[in-house]
Amino acid sequence: xxxxxxxxxxxxxxxxxxxxxxxxxxxxxxxxxxxxxxxxxxxxxxxxxxxxxxxxxxxxxxxxxxxxxxxxxxxxxxxxxxxxxxxxxxxxxxxxxxxxxxxxxxxxxxxxxxxxxxxxxxxxxxxxxxxxxxxxxxxxxxxxxxxxxxxxxxxxxxxxxxxxxxxxxx
Amino acid sequence: xxxxxxxxxxxxxxxxxxxxxxxxxxxxxxxxxxxxxxxxxxxxxxxxxxxxxxxxxxxxxxxxxxxxxxxxxxxxxxxxxxxxxxxxxxxxxxxxxxxxxxxxxxxxxxxxxxxxxxxxxxxxxxxxxxxxxxxxx
Numbered sequence: 001x002x003x004x005x006x007x008x009x010x011x012x013x014x015x016x017x018x019x020x021x022x023x024x025x026x027x028x029x030x031x032x033x034x035x036x037x038x039x040x041x042x043x044x045x046x047x048x049x050x051x052x053x054x055x056x057x058x059x060x061x062x063x064x065x066x067x068x069x070x071x072x073x074x075x076x077x078x079x080x081x082x083x084x085x086x087x088x089x090x091x092x093x094x095x096x097x098x099x100x101x102x103x104x105x106x107x108x109x110x111x112x113x114x115x116x117x118x119x120x121x122x123x124x125x126x127x128x129x130x131x132x133x134x135x136x137x138x139x140x141x142x143x144x145x146x147x148x149x150x151x152x153x154x155x156x157x158x159x160x161x162x163x164x165x166x167x168x169x170x
Numbered sequence: 171x172x173x174x175x176x177x178x179x180x181x182x183x184x185x186x187x188x189x190x191x192x193x194x195x196x197x198x199x200x201x202x203x204x205x206x207x208x209x210x211x212x213x214x215x216x217x218x219x220x221x222x223x224x225x226x227x228x229x230x231x232x233x234x235x236x237x238x239x240x241x242x243x244x245x246x247x248x249x250x251x252x253x254x255x256x257x258x259x260x261x262x263x264x265x266x267x268x269x270x271x272x273x274x275x276x277x278x279x280x281x282x283x284x285x286x287x288x289x290x291x292x293x294x295x296x297x298x299x300x301x302x303x304x305x306x307x
Binding site for chain 1: 171172173174175176185186187188189190191192270271293298301302303304305307
């Protein structure tokens, strides 16, 4: 005579339906994996909706153009100011001849030759400094235009060192 | 879920993802003085295809002259334009668009179009308001 089982369950069947610890681990791992994927998807969706995108690293070159009357001391002061900027490169001065070579390169990159009428005498001396980054903060540059001997400055933004993307008016 | 989100954020940051504001782009196509109506319309078709554009505007020769007059008036040089007729000035096309990026290929073909003298794309930064001229040559 056997004792009746509580709730009328068959003990053999009940034992068979309990998942093994190994199977339970798999289920937990699957749930964790799906949750992680859902979390990752949610983060990507939120970032996309709030305007996040991949921003490539660009090369920037700040070119400061001097007036014809700029003195050597004024040029050196500007070069030193460029040196003090939180940029990768060092500030350097370009003679008219070097500036002409740079201008020729700019024109060549655009596929148009520099007009023959432009000679070294008609190009301004300049100070340049280069850096790279995803963005360029214009704020540290704002004081450049007020320095004596400075006519103007532009920030050239390029990609892959050759392709000019934009000229920023900081 | 939290771990997945954190990992995804870390990977995206390392891959160069940053917040990109919506910029405003102004495309200005200067036509040649002798450009025909058909050439102008052909250029207009290209500008119509710029994504998220707010409509192409044709600046007529008369409007161009009026604009130059205003600029000269601001400098007190109105007499320099006495006798100048609108016919000597070119028409131009303008279009504004907004976006986080600008695909230059949508307008670069215009450089080879007959009757098109120049194409300029200016960007007003959506974050700090700074101006830049894009090189879409």
